[in-house]
Each structure stands twice: as C-alpha cells, then as structure tokens.
Amino acid sequence: MRSGFLLIDKEEGLRSTACVEAVRRSLGRDFKVGHAGTLDSGASGLLVALVGRATRLSNLVMSFSKEYRALVRLGIRTDTEDITGRILDRCPVPRWDAGDLSRVLASFLGCRLQRPPAVSAVHVGGRRAHELARSGEEPNIVPREVFVRRIEVGEMLGPDVVSIRVSCGKGTYVRSIARDLGERLGTWGTIERLRRTSVGPFRVEDALPSGQMGELGTRDLLSRLIPLERLGEFLPGGRVPAELDALCSNGGAIRIRDLEAFSVRAPYVSGGLVLVRYSRGMGIYQLVGDGRLECRVNLPD
Numbered sequence: 001m002r003s004g005f006l007l008i009d010k011e012e013g014l015r016s017t018a019c020v021e022a023v024r025r026s027l028g029r030d031f032k033v034g035h036a037g038t039l040d041s042g043a044s045g046l047l048v049a050l051v052g053r054a055t056r057l058s059n060l061v062m063s064f065s066k067e068y069r070a071l072v073r074l075g076i077r078t079d080t081e082d083i084t085g086r087i088l089d090r091c092p093v094p095r096w097d098a099g100d101l102s103r104v105l106a107s108f109l110g111c112r113l114q115r116p117p118a119v120s121a122v123h124v125g126g127r128r129a130h131e132l133a134r135s136g137e138e139p140n141i142v143p144r145e146v147f148v149r150r151i152e153v154g155e156m157l158g159p160d161v162v163s164i165r166v167s168c169g170k171g172t173y174v175r176s177i178a179r180d181l182g183e184r185l186g187t188w189g190t191i192e193r194l195r196r197t198s199v200g201p202f203r204v205e206d207a208l209p210s211g212q213m214g215e216l217g218t219r220d221l222l223s224r225l226i227p228l229e230r231l232g233e234f235l236p237g238g239r240v241p242a243e244l245d246a247l248c249s250n251g252g253a254i255r256i257r258d259l260e261a262f263s264v265r266a267p268y269v270s271g272g273l274v275l276v277r278y279s280r281g282m283g284i285y286q287l288v289g290d291g292r293l294e295c296r297v298n299l300p301d
Contacts, residue, residue, distance in 0.1 A: 002031065003052030004225030005061075007207035012044045012193075014210055022213045023049050026221050036061035036199065038121075040175075042084045045196030046204040051225060056297050060284060063271070064200025065149055067167045070191055072178045074160040077188035079133070080119040081175040085190075093160045094186045098153065101162065104184045105151045108177060113143040117175050146172040161192070201234045202226070228282070228299060235284075237275030238262035248278040251295040256287065 008019050016038035024033045034055040036048040045068070048061055075093040078085030116122045118133040124141060132139040147169035154163030164181075166174055175191050182189020197204045208216075208224055216224075231237075238259030240248055247254065256262070259276065272287035273296070281300035285293040 001222055001225050001227060003054050004227050005054055005202065005230075006049040006051055006221065006225055007202055007204075008047040008049055008213070009204050009207035009209045010039055010044055010047045011210050012042060015041045016047055019047055019210055019213065020049055022210075023051070023221065026213065026216060027051065027218055034058055039196060040082070040194065042082055042191075043194040043196065045194075046199055046202060046207055047196075047210075048199050048202055051222075053299050054228060056299065057228075057231075057284070060273070060297070061199065063170050064202075065167055065169055066172075066196060066200075067165070067198040068174050069154060069163065069165055069195045069197055070174050070178065071157075071161065071163050071193035072181060072189050073192040074162070074182050074185065074189050075187050076190050077179075077182075078190050081117040081173075081179050082191035082194070085119070089188060091187045095159070096185055098156065100185065101153055101156070104181060105153065105164065107184065108148050108151050108180070111145055111147050114146045114173065114176050114180075115143045116141055116173050117179070120173065144171060148172060148177075151177070201230075231275050231282070231284075232263075232277075235273060235275040236262070236264045237277065239277040242279065245278045245280065248276060248283060248295075249280060249298075249300055251283065251298040253292060253294045254285070256291045256293055 006023060010016060010019055016035065020033060020035050027033060031051055032055050034050040036050055036058050039045060039047055050058060073083060075091050076087060077089040078087050118139055119130045122129045122141060124132060124139045129139040129141055148166065150167040152165050154165050156162050166177065174194055178189045178191045238261050240254060240258055241260060244254060244258055274285045274287060274293055276283045276285045283295045283299060284297040286296050288294050
C-alpha cells in the first residue's frame with residue numbers, strides 16, 4: 001500500500017511539522033507526504049499524516065469534527081492563551097460550583113462567534129496573526145463562526161483547575177474556549193494541557209507514538225497506513241455501473257440515481273459530499289442540486 005492515512009500521537013513540545021518531516025525522511029522521495037491540520041507544539045494527541053493520493057484529501061479530513069481533552073487553569077491570562085505563554089495578569093477566582101460550570105459550558109454549544117487567539121495561524125491583512133503578535137503588533141482579529149457539538153466537565157480538580165471535553169468543528173480554538181470560560185466565571189482562563197483524542201473516525205488509541213517514528217523503516221510505516229477505502233465507512237456513497245467508469249475516471253459529473261447500492265452513512269461529514277466508486281478508483285463528489293453530483297477530488301488507482 002502506497003497511499004493512506006498515518007495516525008501519529010504527537011507528544012507535547014514537538015512541532016507537528018517535525019512529525020511530518022520524520023515521515024518524509026522514513027518514506028523517501030518516492031512518497032508525497034502532507035497532513036490534515038496541525039497541533040500547537042504545546043499540545044499532544046492525534047495528528048493525521050497523509051501519504052500518496054491521500055494528500056489530495058487534506059481539506060476533507062480537516063472538515064471532520066475533532067475531540068479534545070483540556071485542562072483549564074483559572075485566574076491567569078497569558079499572551080498565547082495557554083500556559084506556555086507570557087503571563088500578562090493574574091486575577092482572583094470567584095467561588096463557583098458544578099452548577100455554575102455546567103451553565104457556562106452550555107452557553108458554548110452550537111454555532112457561535114469566537115475570537116481566535118492573537119497567537120494563531122489566522123490571516124490578518126495578508127499575514128498570520130502570530131507573526132504580527134510576535135513582532136509587537138496587536139492583530140485585529142475578527143470573530144469567526146464556529147460549531148461546538150458537545151462540551152462537558154471532565155473533573156473539577158480544585159477551585160482554579162477544571163478539565164473539560166470538547167467536540168467541535170473546523171476552526172474552533174480550544175484556547176479561546178478556555179479564555180471565554182474564565183471570563184464568564186468572572187476571572188481569567190488559560191489552557192494548561194491540551195490533547196486531541198479524535199479526528200472524525202480516527203482515534204488517538206490507534207496512533208503511532210511520535211517517539212517511535214525514528215525506529216520504523218519504510219515497510220513498517222507503510223504497514224500502518226489506513227487505506228483510502230475506509231472513507232466508505234463514514235461517507236455516504238455507492239458504485240457506478242461499468243458504462244460510467246470512463247466518465248468518472250475523468251472526473252465527470254453524474255447523477256445520484258446513477259449510483260448502485262447507495263448507502264447513507266455520514267456521521268462525520270456534511271455539505272453533500274458523496275463517495276463514488278468506479279472500477280479503477282474512487283472520487284469525492286458533491287451534491288449540487290437536482291440530483292447532480294460533481295467531482296471535487298478524483299482518486300484513480
């Protein structure tokens with residue numbers, strides 16, 4: 001197998017790009033390697049590396065929902081909104097109980113506007129916000145709409161420390177949730193520890209620890225690839241009859257009624273995306289109206 005998804009459990013303090021580069025070195029020049037979204041260097045957890053044809057699916061995988069476990073420290077404000085940053089202020093933590101916390105967390109559910117951290121990868125006037133912030137400028141970051149599917153208390157570890165579990169959509173910053181949580185409790189909040197536990201159907205329990213990557217050669221890494229065919233487990237889709245093989249292999253549009261054995265299973269992706277299989281490959285299609293499917297990513301064998 002020369003194409004697929006490689007799951008990596010990134011350790012704290014390691015840059016995501018370092019993990020991707022390690023995969024490139026192990027596989028060599030014959031393999032194209034990318035990723036489906038980075039993690040902050042201070043965070044740990046699931047990083048999805050893309051190998052071969054899977055590199056064309058970066059936007060698709062980044063659209064999957066993600067789950068995190070976070071430890072929030074109350075009473076502290078930092079310039080990065082996590083504990084690795086410079087402390088800007090300290091504030092007393094008002095008394096609160098489980099009911100207060102549950103009510104505040106419930107206010108994060110659903111679609112809402114969120115202001116990303118100043119130290120983040122969002123673009124401001126053609127530059128990354130973190131570049132502006134680290135050069136001493138104050139980036140004017142416009143709040144963006146995000147979606148939080150689930151947020152709940154993990155453990156209450158003291159009057160100023162709480163763990164939370166978050167399931168959210170693309171572009172959601174858990175650091176911003178920690179900041180806003182603190183403000184709604186009448187204090188400051190910052191991330192002390194952050195771990196990504198899943199990306200769509202992929203789980204960190206199935207991932208290769210980043211510390212073991214240097215021990216594996218090309219054959220061992222390739223044996224750990226999750227095949228592209230697994231997309232059929234979490235995308236609705238079907239197969240076209242033989243007479244449409246040539247059309248689909250060239251990325252041509254079809255109609256949804258052309259699909260045989262159409263299966264509707266879409267727990268992770270919305271937006272009308274459909275997996276279309278043909279005899280020598282597959283494609284990610286999108287329903288554009290009136291039953292018409294247009295190819296967004298073609299993946300011939």
